[in-house]
Amino acid sequence: MAKDIKISLLLDFYGSMLTEKQRRIVEYYYNDDLSLSEIAENEGITRQGVRDFVKRAEGQLLEMERKLGLARKFREMMDGFQKIEEAADRIREYNRHYIYAREIDESAKQILEITQKLCE
Amino acid sequence: MAKDIKISLLLDFYGSMLTEKQRRIVEYYYNDDLSLSEIAENEGITRQGVRDFVKRAEGQLLEMERKLGLARKFREMMDGFQKIEEAADRIREYNRHYIYAREIDESAKQILEITQKLCE
Numbered sequence A, B: 001m002a003k004d005i006k007i008s009l010l011l012d013f014y015g016s017m018l019t020e021k022q023r024r025i026v027e028y029y030y031n032d033d034l035s036l037s038e039i040a041e042n043e044g045i046t047r048q049g050v051r052d053f054v055k056r057a058e059g060q061l062l063e064m065e066r067k068l069g070l071a072r073k074f075r076e077m078m079d080g081f082q083k084i085e086e087a088a089d090r091i092r093e094y095n096r097h098y099i100y101a102r103e104i105d106e107s108a109k110q111i112l113e114i115t116q117k118l119c120e
Helices: A007-017 A020-028 A036-043 A047-068 A070-099 A104-120 B007-017 B022-029 B038-045 B045-070 B070-099 B102-118
Strands: none
Touching: A007 A020, A007 A047, A007 A070, A007 B045, A020 A036, A020 A047, A036 A047, A036 B007, A047 A070, A047 B007, A070 A104, A070 B070, A070 B102, A104 B070, B007 B022, B007 B038, B007 B045, B022 B038, B022 B045, B038 B045, B045 B070
16 A cells, blocks of 8 residues: 555545445545544534544555555556646647648547546 | 446456455356356355355445446546557557658657556
8 A cells, every 4th residue: 555645535436435424524534624623523422533433434445445456546547648648739739730630630639538538 | 337347347346355255256156157066066165155155245346336436437447548549559650651750659659658558
């Protein structure tokens, strides 16, 4: 498990495997940046109770990523799409300035449409 | 949950979330195409026991895909990479025959390298 994969990313990814209450609490904590005390007040449980919820959920998310590794794989793909987009832009740009080949422009445009659709 | 997503695909994807024994039995059944009786003999349990293992594991795999939808998303990405590759091949081909622009060939080659690396 890479240290640079953040809990909030794992939460986007695997959050639907948590219970509704776990997910709500962890989202308050990681996405909305509420304090343990604020969450405790919202949920009507103790501050320590909130801490336990968060720790347990973190453990589950990290364990899922350790076993499945899908968040890392997805991020690699997103980085790949980004680089593909840049290369397709360079092709279009060069083609537009120096060549004007319709065939090349259309294929490069198709590449951009695919990456944009998949990265939505 | 789309009907066309097959159990063996889900097994590749989420198999590491099953217990070792579950996974072994389901792999015998789906990947190695052994019969329930053959698996029962290998594992020293009843044929009905094997059936229960398989049914329960199927349920877990389908439930994970229902909640996470990652197998479908990955497959869409793989299809996307395939189409990107075809478009990059067309660009190189056209460029090689009619234009000979080094800039275009290099960018198209980069696209192909990225898709090949990510689809390994």
